[in-house]
Amino acid sequence: MPREVGAPAKLRDVAHHAGVSMGTVSHVLNHPDKVSERTRERVLASISELGFVRDANASSLAAGRSRSIGLVVIDLANSMFVDVALGAQNVARNARRNLLLAGSQDDFTLQGENVDFFDEARVAGLLLAPLQDSAAQIRKVRSRGCPVVLINYDADSADVCSVIVDNEQAGYLAANHLMEQGCRRIMFVSGDDDSLQPVQHRRAGVRRALRERGTDVRFEEVRMPDLTERSGAEVGRRVAARGPGTRPDGVIGVTDTLAAGFIEGMVGSGIDVPNDIAVMGCDHNTAAASTPVTLTTIAMRGQRLGEEAMTLLLDEISGGGEHHLHQRIVVEPELIARGSTSRALSPSA
């Protein structure tokens, strides 16, 4: 029964109360096996009686390292990164570590602030799902001895571990799915910012599927200035304005958001999704849900990414930098077929 009066109890108070030295209380907290059972129980009783809560700032300062691990993701509004956080948290919790979570809201400046913040907090390690090349940010943190694992980004400078999803395969699965649904005029909608790795890789996968297929499928590519729902809608309107014969019958948005926008842009045109045009996204973002039909997409298995990344990071932390080989783990994506590509009749291929 913690007492509710007076100043919060400190470690010194616990020591007095239990009749031991501060060092012993600290040992009970950090190395319980080095204390006799009788003493330990007495100290724990005092801790609970006084309602003592250890000051993590003082603890980290004295110990020279924190028990926390930082995770910076691109955007928490994208459910894939919530999955990443979930996976990372589960692994961290088993290792009795705390996960500190920060979302960058698709903003590189904010990403930098988040990394700096974790750097100031002297986290034991950093998991980073970067928006773009973040070598400078990473170097700064690593120079302090803080291991970094990259998520969903394939770094050239391979002095860090990384866990990525096979985005090329994601594009490949998407294009093949549409062709299996009978689509023969495929449009790929993406952006024109070539610094975005996932976009590039998915595009490459789409093209590979079309190459393998041969010449009876028409392919068309549209690049918009950004990947917003608005841009998708713009493309949707343009397609709806074309004559029926010249329209695609299958559309891949490089992101779910783009695909959702595309569908929205065609609303009111009389074009039926999926029967006139099948549409799909490519990153399993549950936030892209404002379409009249549910969107077929490619699941990026965020939870798996988070688990793998945290495992690698914990390994590097306990390995102490020695004997640690940087790894690159690739997770395979998976097709999630839903309403927007489920055609009433698929012409035999």
Place this chain on the structure above:
Amino acid sequence: MPREVGAPAKLRDVAHHAGVSMGTVSHVLNHPDKVSERTRERVLASISELGFVRDANASSLAAGRSRSIGLVVIDLANSMFVDVALGAQNVARNARRNLLLAGSQDDFTLQGENVDFFDEARVAGLLLAPLQDSAAQIRKVRSRGCPVVLINYDADSADVCSVIVDNEQAGYLAANHLMEQGCRRIMFVSGDDDSLQPVQHRRAGVRRALRERGTDVRFEEVRMPDLTERSGAEVGRRVAARGPGTRPDGVIGVTDTLAAGFIEGMVGSGIDVPNDIAVMGCDHNTAAASTPVTLTTIAMRGQRLGEEAMTLLLDEISGGGEHHLHQRIVVEPELIARGSTSRALSPSA
């Protein structure tokens, strides 16, 4: 140009390098206006030249308080709480404060761990969206002088501020919407755990709408053991098994997840959503997206909740506990009409 060699620079190194005392460096960091411009610039130059990053643990310990604010939400997989985090972060950032985010994954034990963690970190304040009555957890934190603001939970013991959404109104909007769509046999699907405030309040709102309407609408209520998609599907199957004349023509799931499950449970029965049965959810959870039609729901305006809560908290923090009146702010919800209730023909009411 930070040098990359040797041990990381400390405040003492910066002081030496700039030819000033440590106190002056600290002032540059914390009270720049108390330092002459010449000195300040010299110190800042040294900081950047040495690549100095302040140790937040040492800083918080010495200052007796941290610059961070903790936010614990029920579940990050529910997009409403991602919105809350976004709103809170925006306000915090403007106040030059850091937001520490933790999700409880619908688990009260994990919620307790999250609160304890922030307590150990000596955060300057805590925003808590609790799963259930959390008086004990709150008392513990508050006894340390840490202000708490409750989000989405209406505490009886009004010694804290709270920001809530009007769940009663949400239920009211839902029921009225179905009636406007021509529904005359309404079913409300919820849970039997009466400790969940939002469920209770939404139920009350649904009933109010029906009372106001009068007697030409039939009302039926189903309570399941939990609010999972599975439970929703179970109800969907039961309804599908009934004769067409006895089925409801409008169904409200007290959560989107429940409503999505309901629709899924009817798949294959030949029942058309929305024309045979209009279905809607009640909490605007974008994660509940696995339905063949998009779900009408009530938006809970999470971002607004987060902004209001953070504003109250910052006020209480800077007010120093004095002159602070605990407030209770209510945010109004909003109908989001989508496919699952958009009937081809609404019989005139």
Place this chain on the structure above:
DNA sequence: CTGAAAGCGCTTACAG
């Protein structure tokens, strides 16, 4: 405006 010094609450060799 600037500097010297005490202290924040812990942890960890070290000696017993």
Place this chain on the structure above:
DNA sequence: CTGAAAGCGCTTACAG
């Protein structure tokens, strides 16, 4: 197994 003491890297009155 236990205790006394130094030290972690900062901040903040306090005196100049």
